[in-house]
Amino acid sequence: MNTLGFIGMGQMAQALARGFLASGRIGRNEMAAYAPHQDKLRQNAERIGFRPVSSPEELARISDMVVMACKPYQIRDVLMNIGPLLPGKALISIAAGWDFAAYEASLPEGVRLQFVMPNTPAMVGEGVFLFEETNSLRPDERKEIMELFGAAGGIVELPSRLMGIGGAVTGCGPAFVDLMIEAYGDAAVRYGLPRNTAYELVSRMILGSARLQLETGAHPGVLKDQVTSPAGTTIRGVAALEENGFRHACIASIDAIMKPSEKE
Numbered sequence: 197m198n199t200l201g202f203i204g205m206g207q208m209a210q211a212l213a214r215g216f217l218a219s220g221r222i223g224r225n226e227m228a229a230y231a232p233h234q235d236k237l238r239q240n241a242e243r244i245g246f247r248p249v250s251s252p253e254e255l256a257r258i259s260d261m262v263v264m265a266c267k268p269y270q271i272r273d274v275l276m277n278i279g280p281l282l283p284g285k286a287l288i289s290i291a292a293g294w295d296f297a298a299y300e301a302s303l304p305e306g307v308r309l310q311f312v313m314p315n316t317p318a319m320v321g322e323g324v325f326l327f328e329e330t331n332s333l334r335p336d337e338r339k340e341i342m343e344l345f346g347a348a349g350g351i352v353e354l355p356s357r358l359m360g361i362g363g364a365v366t367g368c369g370p371a372f373v374d375l376m377i378e379a380y381g382d383a384a385v386r387y388g389l390p391r392n393t394a395y396e397l398v399s400r401m402i403l404g405s406a407r408l409q410l411e412t413g414a415h416p417g418v419l420k421d422q423v424t425s426p427a428g429t430t431i432r433g434v435a436a437l438e439e440n441g442f443r444h445a446c447i448a449s450i451d452a453i454m455k456p457s458e459k460e
Contacts, residue, residue, distance in 0.1 A: 199261075200263065203256075204230075208316070208318065211320075215344075215347040230254070253281060255278075260285060264287060275303065286307075288312060290313070295356060296332075325345045325351050326363060327345075328359055364453040372449055377395060382394075384398065
């Protein structure tokens, strides 16, 4: 790869840029970015270590691989400007809803495509990146870009038909976990823990529990059973969650995302 270019430099793009550079697989002189707010772009460029450019057309001309990181509603206008400059290049999209089929219908022939759905924990190197299996990258390009994204989190490949549910879980899920952190934090404060300590304890508990499941591969029910002693405190808490519809609420939150709204 000669130059990797970002169109858009919001929080997610910044997290990726930092992760890519930290991996050592790409150098500061091999990364460029365009964003409409040029002053902020230059500040981020100095802080993170990429080359700022003044237009999306310039970015497309100098880049071998373009990461589309702008807002989804902006993409059609961006493509109108840079589409003719993209044949022969690779385009990586991290914009929600813009999958392989959407780009294929909007781009000239000869553009190699890959849709990736990121999530916000990428900002601390713990992201989940869903790679759509349908793509037109060369094998060497796909290997290279997966290694780059792997520097900012884990990678899961999914068929196109499962990208929606995968994105609902990984993209929206952090907000649901944040609600749980806040709720258990409130419970801890109610019984005397300082607020900051409460949040730290809950967050570390969730982080450790998740890592335990990932590294052991154990069924979550098995791990739950290992903590719940007969007539103990944990099983009383589990019973209270069940009485209050915890599992149903979790499933209903995904149903609300996946089912079309009555207003639509």
